[in-house]
Amino acid sequence: MPRWLFTLLIFSVVFFVLELYAFQAVKTVVKNKWFKWVWLLFGIGAYLNFFIMIATYDRANGQTRAFQWAVGFLLLALIPKVIVTLFMFGEDVLRVGQKITGYFSSSTKELPSRRKFISQLALGMAALPFASLLYGIFKGKYNYKVLKYQLSFDDLPEAFDGFTITQITDIHSGSFDNKEKIQYGVDLVNKQNSDVILFTGDIVNNFAYEMDDWIDVFKQLKAPQGKFSILGNHDYGDYSDWNSEEDKKQNFEAVKKIHPKIGFDLLLNENRILEKDGQKIALIGVENWGKGFKKEGDLSKSINGVSQNDFKILMTHDPSHWEYVVKKDDFNYQLTLSGHTHGLQFGIEIPGFFRWSPSQYVYKQWAGLYKEFNRYINVNRGFGYHAFPGRVGIWPEITVIELKKA
Structure with missing residues (x-):
């Protein structure tokens, strides 16, 4: 049989x-x-x-x-x-x-x-x-929530005391069906008036053309210190059969070109130095690295020119990268930003009392802020949705993080 x-x-x-x-x-x-x-x-x-x-x-x-x-x-x-x-x-x-x-x-x-x-x-x-x-x-799939955190660090340069970051992730534009609601979500991101906007992967479900109808909306995102992004597992086109490897490669190149079209600086195992009043922090972006998924992320390549003493913000799509590699790394990545899990778009969250989602049986860090070895990771619940066309109890998220000098 x-x-x-x-x-x-x-x-x-x-x-x-x-x-x-x-x-x-x-x-x-x-x-x-x-x-x-x-x-x-x-x-x-x-x-x-x-x-x-x-x-x-x-x-x-x-x-x-x-x-x-x-x-x-x-x-x-x-x-x-x-x-x-x-x-x-x-x-x-x-x-x-x-x-x-x-x-x-x-x-x-x-x-x-x-x-x-x-x-x-x-x-x-x-x-x-x-x-x-x-x-x-x-309704729930567009029930955007703004979650705010204030994080203190001993080694944060004083010039960056009060520096704000807005993180969004997992747009999955191929799933969208309501432009008015997406516009509302983008406007809500802009209302946070953060210094930088960071996007941590999965801009499409699989195909570059899925973003065509949404470029005019997402290019409205604004941040005075810049907008930066990385790739997620869905951006590589691995969840489809292709007529040829060349077609798959062309789609991948088209996905990467989406980012500058909406004003994002795409980091492919690279870093950017953010400067303020003569001081600096390093923004590091790796390609996807995930347990059971594509492992294109290369930390050693991405930190070229960055010193161990620099304050570092790492963007990596899959939180399993932090769990298995990043959190114990001697190079000391003070803050990591991830997405990927969506909190499985289903669960129960009563802030300060109770949290549950089937996602927690797959990922140790599945939603929200975690701290180990005096280092932080924030796992954003995602801006969009995938597979199940909705969200129950785990709402789409816009994260705002304020950095403070301890």
């Missing part, structure tokens, strides 16, 4: 079990037959649409918006039913245990209303992720 067919059968069985349990809950609570038919048809339609999208997927076209919407509707149909199934299966286990106990003792009685109560509770709980996913798809 082909592997894809075996995988399809496994998923079909899982979906059938989820549908069976969820429909039991609906049937117990809802008597309107039209609602039941809508419930069934929505689920079946979402599954069929996704399977057809997978079966007809052409890597030469990359990840299309139709594919992203198929993922979105699949999650809308699937996740609430997972919640319902957990409740209903738990009730079944309890009921079987009760029957076994009742076999040995006539004193145990099953409450006749319990099944209906559990069904109502399950459907009520399932409504929460359903509503959250709907909000994430239609």
